[in-house]
Amino acid sequence: xxxxxxxxxxxxxxxxxxxxxxxxxxxxxxxxxxxxxxxxxxxxxxxxxxxxxxxxxxxxxxxxxxxxxxxxxxxxxxxxxxxxxxxxxxxxxxxxxxxxxxxxxxxxxxxxxxxxxxxxxxxxxxxxxxxxxxxxxxxxxxxxxxxxxxxxxxxxxxxxxxxxxxxxxxxxxxxxxxxxxxxxxxxxxxxxxxxxxxxxxxxxxxxxxxxxxxxxxxxxxxxxxxxxxxxxxxxxxxxxxxxxxxxxxxxxxxxxxxxxxxxxxxxxxxxxxxxxxxxxxxxxxxxxxxxxxxxxxxxxxxxxxxxxxxxxx
Numbered sequence: 403x404x405x406x407x408x409x410x411x412x413x414x415x416x417x418x419x420x421x422x423x424x425x426x427x428x429x430x431x432x433x434x435x436x437x438x439x440x441x442x443x444x445x446x447x448x449x450x451x452x453x454x455x456x457x458x459x460x461x462x463x464x465x466x467x468x469x470x471x472x473x474x475x476x477x478x479x480x481x482x483x484x485x486x487x488x489x490x491x492x493x494x495x496x497x498x499x500x501x502x503x504x505x506x507x508x509x510x511x512x513x514x515x516x517x518x519x520x521x522x523x524x525x526x527x528x529x530x531x532x533x534x535x536x537x538x539x540x541x542x543x544x545x546x547x548x549x550x551x552x553x554x555x556x557x558x559x560x561x562x563x564x565x566x567x568x569x570x571x572x573x574x575x576x577x578x579x580x581x582x583x584x585x586x587x588x589x590x591x592x593x594x595x596x597x598x599x600x601x602x603x604x605x606x607x608x609x610x611x612x613x614x615x616x617x618x619x620x621x622x623x624x625x626x627x628x629x630x631x632x633x634x635x636x637x638x639x640x641x642x643x644x645x646x647x648x649x650x651x652x653x654x655x656x657x658x659x660x661x662x663x664x665x666x667x668x669x670x671x672x673x674x675x676x677x678x679x680x681x682x683x684x685x686x687x688x689x690x691x692x693x694x695x696x697x698x699x700x701x702x703x704x705x706x707x708x709x710x711x712x713x714x715x
Contacts, residue, residue, distance in 0.1 A: 406451045411616045411624065412573020422472045422620050424448065425465075425569065425577045429552055432462040436569050436577045437620065438476035441520050445476030449483055463530075465549060466490035467559075467579035468566035469497035470595070471504065473620065475520060477527035488529045489550065493565040495529035508680040516676040532556060532567075546570070561602025562595060574615035581605050582631050584622035588638035592645075592670060593682045599639055599692035606632045606639075645670075646689045647698060647712070656702070656709035659686045 408416045408426065418424040425436025433456060438445060452461065461484045466474050469490070477488050477498065490498055497503050501524045505513035508522070517523075534556075535547050546557050549569070557568040559581045569577040581602075583594050596602055609617070610632045617628040625631060649665040650657055657665070663686045667674065674682060690710055693699040700713050 406447050408451055408455045409624070411575045411618070412571065415571040415573040415575040415616075417575075417577075417618050417624060418448065418451065419623070420444075423618055423622075423624070425571075425575075425618060426452070426456075427554065427571050428456070428459055429554075431459060433459045434462060434552070434554065435464045435480070437467055437473040437579075438464050438480055440472045440475040440524075442476065442479040442525075445479030445483075448476060449480060460484070461486045463487040463489050465532075465554065465569055466494065466498060466529075467568065467577070467620070468563045469494040469501075469504065470563060470580070471501070471521055471524035473579070474498050474501075474527065475524040478525040481527050488527050489532050490529055491534060491556075491565040491567060492531045494563070495531050497564070498524075498529050499526050501526045505677075508677075508684060514676075517680060519677065522677050559605050561598050561605045563597060570614070576612065576614040576617050578609065578617055578619045578628070580620055581609060582617075582619040582622055582628065582635050583638070584619075585631075585634045585638075587621055588634065588641075592666070592672060593642060593685045594638070595681055596639070596642075596685050596688045599643065599688050600695055602639060603636060606636050642685065643689045643692060646686060647693060650699065650710060650712050656704070656711040658707055658709055659683055659690060662686050662690075662710070 406418050408418055410416050414428045416426040422437060422439055424439055427434045439448060463486055464477055464480060466488060480486060481488060505517045505522050509517060532549055546555050549556050553572045555570040557570060559566045559568045559579055562580045566579050568579050568581065610629050616624055616626055618624045622631060645666050646662055649662045663682055690699060698713055699710050701708055701710050
């Protein structure tokens, strides 16, 4: 039984609600998915839905917003069944083709078995890179740019991952990838994957200034007003930043990032397996970088440990 549904947001734009919202767009008699979902089972359901609802429209490409497993995990199945292309940015594309790099990045070495499940390491798929007019770090990096020979537009959304993009369709629908999370997710997990907190705040500021007919985050319901959700995500980021700082304050001594995570996790009753712990450690590291950019904390090495301490006023 197929529990997915195709919800129309514009003349040529739909989305498939789920644990990861998937976009769908048609142009010149061809279909385009925006992300694909977690695994083969998701890919099978998506193709069944498209066959039922849009049976005369061949799938040309999957546009991946970034390379996290829950966004690319169905690529391989769909690509094999339809011979469609997969389009994404160069850095995210490298990880999409070499998915073992994702757990390797988390562990900083060849990953052990417990962190190589499908939630971290997706099946690899063959990628065609989207031509980007600027590189990360270029002052123009936040500028929008066209996606190949389509009317789709890529919007850089720095913060969550290495080179994540959002996708705008001509129907004025803005697919926001993981730039926004539902408040219930923020409340339940506290930590959401984040590599660059400073840039994430700037991305949220941009979303608040942006007008669109519909906004579609991957982990929150579609909305016609993203302002309040952006504000709540600002608050969620600030909560983690202050929780990291308070861990250093309450300890009365310098801490490693593992000790900071343990303090927050135990205090707030958070449960983690090995994969989630490593994801949360990366998040703690991102907030430590953010705090150091604000000149509130600093790192130092003692007894072969990297420690963090509050900076004197």
